[in-house]
Amino acid sequence: MNQNEHNFDDLKKLLKLKQHEMPPPGYFNHFSGQVVSRIRAGEAGKSQSFTERLQVEAPWAMSIFRIFETRPGLIGGFATSLCLLLVLAVVFAERSEHSSQNLLAISAEPAAASVENSVTAMTAPAPALVAGSDNSGIVASTNPVTSLQPTATLFGQAGGSTLFQPASFMATGH
Amino acid sequence: MIMPEPIATPDSNTPAGMLEGDLVRHAQRGDLEAYDELVKRYQQRIYATIYHMTSNHDDANDLAQDAFIKAYSALKSFRGGSTFYTWIYRIAVNKTINFLKQRKNKHHFSLNDLDFNTENNPDLVALISDKTPVREVGLAELQKKLNEALMKLSEPHRMVVVLHDVQGQSHEEIAEIMDCNIGTVRSRLFYARQQLQGYLTEYAKPA
Numbered sequence: 215m216n217q218n219e220h221n222f223d224d225l226k227k228l229l230k231l232k233q234h235e236m237p238p239p240g241y242f243n244h245f246s247g248q249v250v251s252r253i254r255a256g257e258a259g260k261s262q263s264f265t266e267r268l269q270v271e272a273p274w275a276m277s278i279f280r281i282f283e284t285r286p287g288l289i290g291g292f293a294t295s296l297c298l299l300l301v302l303a304v305v306f307a308e309r310s311e312h313s314s315q316n317l318l319a320i321s322a323e324p325a326a327a328s329v330e331n332s333v334t335a336m337t338a339p340a341p342a343l344v345a346g347s348d349n350s351g352i353v354a355s356t357n358p359v360t361s362l363q364p365t366a367t368l369f370g371q372a373g374g375s376t377l378f379q380p381a382s383f384m385a386t387g388h
Numbered sequence: 389m390i391m392p393e394p395i396a397t398p399d400s401n402t403p404a405g406m407l408e409g410d411l412v413r414h415a416q417r418g419d420l421e422a423y424d425e426l427v428k429r430y431q432q433r434i435y436a437t438i439y440h441m442t443s444n445h446d447d448a449n450d451l452a453q454d455a456f457i458k459a460y461s462a463l464k465s466f467r468g469g470s471t472f473y474t475w476i477y478r479i480a481v482n483k484t485i486n487f488l489k490q491r492k493n494k495h496h497f498s499l500n501d502l503d504f505n506t507e508n509n510p511d512l513v514a515l516i517s518d519k520t521p522v523r524e525v526g527l528a529e530l531q532k533k534l535n536e537a538l539m540k541l542s543e544p545h546r547m548v549v550v551l552h553d554v555q556g557q558s559h560e561e562i563a564e565i566m567d568c569n570i571g572t573v574r575s576r577l578f579y580a581r582q583q584l585q586g587y588l589t590e591y592a593k594p595a
Contacts, residue, residue, distance in 0.1 A: 222581045225592040227511040229553040229584075231527070231534055232440055234506040235499065237449075245435070246427035249456045250420050276482075277567055 412472050416463050423463075427456050430473060433555065434480045440550040441484050441543070443535045444498040451487055455480040470564060477565045485543045495539050502527060515591055530591065537587035545580035552577055 282289040403411060403425035414422035434455060439448035459476050466475055506512060506527055515530070538546055547566065551557040552573075559577075563570045585592050 222585065222592075224515065225581055225585050225588065226553055227515060228530070228534060228588060228592050229549070230509065231502070231506065231512055231531060232550075232554045234502045234509070235439070235531070236503045237435065237439070237445060237500050242431055242435075245431045245453075246424050249427050249453050249460075250424050252453065252457055253420065253423070253460050 408472055409468070412463070412466065412468075415460070416466070423460055426472065426476075430476055431456075434476065437477070437550060437555060438480060438484050439500065440538070440554050441488065441546060443539060444496060445500055446498055447487070451483055452480065455483050458483065474561070474564050478567070481547060481565055485547070488543050497532075497535060499531060499535060502531060533588065533591070537584055540587055541580055541583055545576050545583065548573055548576040549580045549584065553581075 282292075403414070403422050406414070406422065406425065408426070408429075411422045411426050415426060431452065435448055435452045438451045438455075439445060442448055442451070455476065459479050462479075466472070470478075512527070512530075538549070541549065544566070548562060551562045551565065552559070557565070559570050559573045562573045566573070
């Protein structure tokens with residue numbers, strides 16, 4: 215590197231010329247005042263663009279964007295790999311669905327008979343309940359709401375049923 | 389246009405006497421006097437960097453002001469991971485590079501005048517004395533050619549040359565400002581100098 219440094223001696227001297235380029239006299243006397251008055255005027259509160267905010271708050275994200283910007287092949291490869299991942303995910307999801315359906319079908323066949331038996335057993339009314347329904351008018355059912363409802367109308371059964379008593383109120387005459 | 393590091397005076401009650409960290413804390417609480425002092429401390433260096441990148445005084449003025457305004461609006465997100473000086477530099481550098489990218493290769497020069505010390509710089513005098521007998525014409529022409537050559541470089545290469553060879557920043561500082569490693573700074577600097585030497589063979593001959 216020393217050899218290279220030596221080679222650039224003339225260039226470095228030449229670049230010193232830039233240090234002599236000066237703005238108009240008195241320019242910096244008002245610079246900070248202009249900045250502060252623009253801030254007071256509310257320019258600092260103006261909404262920043264997404265990229266501007268990203269540059270300040272997450273410079274690492276901007277450097278990733280810059281890498282993508284300078285190497286378009288890289289972003290192409292990244293996008294392709296994302297698409298491949300998506301396709302693979304869809305294919306594997308379908309396969310696992312099929313295999314689970316097959317497993318269900320295999321396990322369902324031997325159990326079908328026992329399930330059928332249990333279903334008929336559940337739907338058949340219990341003998342004791344059926345017998346009881348003749349006297350009380352209550353139908354046995356798996357539905358708990360309707361099981362307590364009398365089958366006949368309320369007033370039609372009021373006379374004969376022991377569940378309902380006629381109410382009588384005496385006026386006191388006050 | 390290299391400015392000396394600001395030194396805090398013993399009177400720490402006024403913004404001018406405060407240390408950078410105290411000024412930043414005051415500015416974060418909305419103290420515009422403290423922020424005004426921060427702007428005063430770094431305005432020349434920020435302006436000069438942008439000016440050397442754009443070769444245009446008006447653009448440099450607008451961009452430098454915008455950079456300070458943007459820094460103020462983002463000051464609450466400044467956690468002190470780096471110095472305020474590096475942080476504001478980074479904002480200015482990113483703003484300038486974005487501006488130049490948008491403008492693409494349409495350069496409009498608005499060069500500042502050379503100060504009266506230029507003619508007394510022995511290095512520069514030696515460089516032009518054998519080219520032209522009229523010194524002032526030589527300097528003006530040299531300034532134009534130098535700026536044109538700089539504008540031919542890509543933005544990151546130009547930035548490294550400006551920060552190192554013109555502003556006198558170290559490789560480490562440049563790496564921090566440009567968010568890259570020191571090796572990248574060195575290689576960019578070497579390549580940029582090679583390019584510049586090619587454009588300015590008339591004045592800068594390899595040894």
